[in-house]
Amino acid sequence: xxxxxxxxxxxxxxxxxxxxxxxxxxxxxxxxxxxxxxxxxxxxxxxxxxxxxxxxxxxxxxxxxxxxxxxxxxxxxxxxxxxxxxxxxxxxxxxxxxxxxxxxxxxxxxxxxxxxxxxxxxxxxxxxxxxxxxxxxxxxxxxxxxxxxxxxxxxxxxxxxxxxxxxxxxxxxxxxxxxxxxxxxxxxxxxxxxxxxxxxxxxxxxxxxxxxxxxxxxxxxxxxxxxxxxxxxxxxxxxxxxxxxxxxxxxxxxxxxxxxxxxxxxxxxxxxxxxxxxxxxxxxxxxxxxxxxxxxxxxxxxxxxxxxxxxxxxxxxxxxxxxxxxxxxxx
Amino acid sequence: xxxxxxxxxxxxxxxxxxxxxxxxxxxxxxxxxxxxxxxxxxxxxxxxxxxxxxxxxxxxxxxxxxxxxxxxxxxxxxxxxxxxxxxxxxxxxxxxxxxxxxxxxxxxxxxxxxxxxxxxxxxxxxxxxxxxxxxxxxxxxxxxxxxxxxxxxxxxxxxxxxxxxxxxxxxxxxxxxxxxxxxxxxxxxxxxxxxxxxxxxxxxxxxxxxxxxxxxxxxxxxxxxxxxxxxxxxxxxxxxxxxxxxxxxxxxxxxxxxxxxxxxxxxxxxxxxxxxxxxxxxxxxxxxxxxxxxxxxxxxxxxxxxxxxxxxxxxxxxxxxxxxxxxxxxxxxxxxxxxxxxxxxxxxxxxxxxxxxxxxxxxxxxxxxxxxxxxxxxxxxxxxxxxxxx
Numbered sequence: 001x002x003x004x005x006x007x008x009x010x011x012x013x014x015x016x017x018x019x020x021x022x023x024x025x026x027x028x029x030x031x032x033x034x035x036x037x038x039x040x041x042x043x044x045x046x047x048x049x050x051x052x053x054x055x056x057x058x059x060x061x062x063x064x065x066x067x068x069x070x071x072x073x074x075x076x077x078x079x080x081x082x083x084x085x086x087x088x089x090x091x092x093x094x095x096x097x098x099x100x101x102x103x104x105x106x107x108x109x110x111x112x113x114x115x116x117x118x119x120x121x122x123x124x125x126x127x128x129x130x131x132x133x134x135x136x137x138x139x140x141x142x143x144x145x146x147x148x149x150x151x152x153x154x155x156x157x158x159x160x161x162x163x164x165x166x167x168x169x170x171x172x173x174x175x176x177x178x179x180x181x182x183x184x185x186x187x188x189x190x191x192x193x194x195x196x197x198x199x200x201x202x203x204x205x206x207x208x209x210x211x212x213x214x215x216x217x218x219x220x221x222x223x224x225x226x227x228x229x230x231x232x233x234x235x236x237x238x239x240x241x242x243x244x245x246x247x248x249x250x251x252x253x254x255x256x257x258x259x260x261x262x263x264x265x266x267x268x269x270x271x272x273x274x275x276x277x278x279x280x281x282x283x284x285x286x287x288x289x290x291x292x293x294x295x296x297x298x299x300x301x302x303x304x305x306x307x308x309x310x311x312x313x314x315x316x317x318x319x320x321x322x323x324x325x326x327x328x329x330x331x
Numbered sequence: 332x333x334x335x336x337x338x339x340x341x342x343x344x345x346x347x348x349x350x351x352x353x354x355x356x357x358x359x360x361x362x363x364x365x366x367x368x369x370x371x372x373x374x375x376x377x378x379x380x381x382x383x384x385x386x387x388x389x390x391x392x393x394x395x396x397x398x399x400x401x402x403x404x405x406x407x408x409x410x411x412x413x414x415x416x417x418x419x420x421x422x423x424x425x426x427x428x429x430x431x432x433x434x435x436x437x438x439x440x441x442x443x444x445x446x447x448x449x450x451x452x453x454x455x456x457x458x459x460x461x462x463x464x465x466x467x468x469x470x471x472x473x474x475x476x477x478x479x480x481x482x483x484x485x486x487x488x489x490x491x492x493x494x495x496x497x498x499x500x501x502x503x504x505x506x507x508x509x510x511x512x513x514x515x516x517x518x519x520x521x522x523x524x525x526x527x528x529x530x531x532x533x534x535x536x537x538x539x540x541x542x543x544x545x546x547x548x549x550x551x552x553x554x555x556x557x558x559x560x561x562x563x564x565x566x567x568x569x570x571x572x573x574x575x576x577x578x579x580x581x582x583x584x585x586x587x588x589x590x591x592x593x594x595x596x597x598x599x600x601x602x603x604x605x606x607x608x609x610x611x612x613x614x615x616x617x618x619x620x621x622x623x624x625x626x627x628x629x630x631x632x633x634x635x636x637x638x639x640x641x642x643x644x645x646x647x648x649x650x651x652x653x654x655x656x657x658x659x660x661x662x663x664x665x666x667x668x669x670x671x672x673x674x675x676x677x678x679x680x681x682x683x684x685x686x687x688x689x690x691x692x693x694x695x696x697x698x699x700x701x702x703x704x705x706x707x708x709x710x711x712x713x714x715x716x717x718x719x720x721x
Binding site: 001002003004005009069213216217224225227228229230233234236237238240241244245246247248249251252254255256258259261267270273274319322323324325326327329330 | 332333334336337340596599600610613616617619621624627630631632634637639641642648649652655656704710711712714715716717719720
């Protein structure tokens with residue numbers, strides 16, 4: 001048992017964190033989130049050069065061949081800055097299915113194409129950015145080109161992670177998996193996505209914790225720093241506790257996936273439910289600590305809050321996920 | 332990151348499981364089990380056997396009766412004892428607080444004299460920190476130790492001392508310089524509970540049982556060899572003890588939670604509800620899973636803290652929240668049990684094996700060993716660097 005990160009993992013974390021802090025400034029984030037597209041191809045290209053789309057892809061397919069723990073580190077650091085870009089769709093959701101087609105996997109890992117998965121959730125994510133669609137159908141898992149699908153964008157609470165309804169226009173050309181294979185791929189994808197979202201939610205929590213802590217050290221009222229008032233500082237301490245506990249569950253889930261443990265699905269569901277709730281609480285407390293300024297459109301906090309709400313809603317609400325966990329405990 | 336046992340850890344765990352399977356006391360854990368009249372004697376005997384088999388003081392130095400093993404082996408011992416619901420070590424204060432403090436800050440003589448009897452269960456320790464007027468503000472304590480010859484005479488009153496009525500020794504804080512600022516006039520003593528002038532009186536608590544005691548000290552002699560650290564330098568030593576109390580006990584506490592969680596699953600599966608059992612109710616199911624997540628979060632937080640400690644030699648910030656979370660998780664768990672019990676929850680409270688007793692007892696968890704409010708101050712000020720509130 002070793003729950004510590006290696007020096008290489010620490011280094012990798014620092015490089016992703018540095019990239020996000022440098023490129024996703026509050027101004028840039030606002031511009032992208034409030035823009036027409038909700039993502040920025042130039043920023044996405046830069047993320048590509050960091051290798052963020054090829055972490056767990058095997059080396060023979062042009063990837064780095066790393067484990068899921070590295071994937072989770074990337075997820076956390078992207079969440080910490082509410083990174084806007086089709087990472088969830090193209091990396092986490094589409095890549096497991098594309099392992100059946102190495103050429104397409106290589107194209108997605110290398111950034112030549114942007115993919116997403118349709119059919120795992122009621123609404124598809126990153127569909128407006130995608131030029132390659134993996135679609136779950138009654139006949140199995142199929143690959144569709146942009147001309148084969150109709151994408152109907154939906155107004156989405158997190159402007160950097162827009163949802164859409166995607167429908168196949170006609171019978172698609174290529175099949176990736178039969179219905180049985182599709183089920184296995186979707187199960188595996190769902191577990192990985194839950195664990196990745198848990199890590200991302202942890203990043204959002206850490207970002208909110210940092211903002212609240214910084215503000216409580218700076219803001220004066222009644223002639224004191226507001227962080228001196230326990231009504232304020234204890235809320236921030238609660239967020240610290242939430243973040244540490246969410247990290248433990250998220251790391252358990254990532255480690256279980258990497259080790260191929262049977263408990264991976266259970267761990268991922270528990271971690272996502274817990275971390276998503278923690279992120280919502282953390283961002284709500286941060287808004288409260290900031291007072292009026294935290295309630296404005298101008299302040300970046302609402303971007304974090306909306307990402308937290310988005311994560312909580314995607315792939316199962318906490319109460320649903322917890323009931324899923326209980327089924328495994330009570331059989 | 333590797334969430335699995337290493338081959339060495341797996342071997343150690345299996346050996347321990349085998350030993351527990353053949354060594355648990357006859358009848359232990361069955362409904363017919365009855366505690367012998369001399370409960371302390373029984374636990375002392377069990378502790379001695381545990382020690383002889385090599386399963387106490389795993390991470391303590393070999394020269395003082397420990398095993399010099401990796402910290403993870405100690406964690407595995409706590410896990411497996413809990414898994415088998417084996418009897419606990421007779422001297423929890425000695426194992427969790429007095430021993431680690433003596434290892435960290437004691438003299439060679441103190442280590443040689445006190446450590447081994449803690450491991451074997453021969454000597455039981457209690458803690459004399461809190462006073463009627465000094466709870467969260469521990470440094471305001473008033474028990475006085477007046478120099479006499481090369482030793483001291485200690486007079487005062489302590490409270491919330493578990494096991495004091497049968498303890499042999501006490502880790503005690505007393506004021507040696509009333510003129511100095513409050514943190515700088517305290518000395519840390521190892522007091523003989525059998526000395527003249529020591530009286531322990533059981534204190535009846537919310538459960539109706541008397542787990543805690545008041546200790547009255549009337550001119551009790553303590554020799555210079557039983558001072559830990561410097562005279563007037565006891566506060567720093569006390570902080571060490573409190574770190575151990577909140578930190579190293581984490582694996583022990585999760586073991587207890589594991590046991591109660593298994594009982595909760597049994598309770599939910601067997602308690603009739605709406606023509607079925609409580610475990611059929613989606614609301615109960617959700618709360619059971621929430622408790623499970625609470626426990627897993629604590630378990631892996633403990634592992635993370637341990638991994639940081641083993642890798643970097645100093646504890647990371649993750650350990651500071653273990654006690655805070657444990658206490659709240661236990662309270663949520665016991666409330667859920669009462670919810671499942673329905674009208675039965677108003678009966679009892681029974682004894683320590685009873686959910687109703689445990690629910691009452693859990694109120695102490697957020698108070699003892701540092702209230703949740705004090706722990707949040709520590710997180711806010713020492714971990715996050717927020718300005719001091721006082």
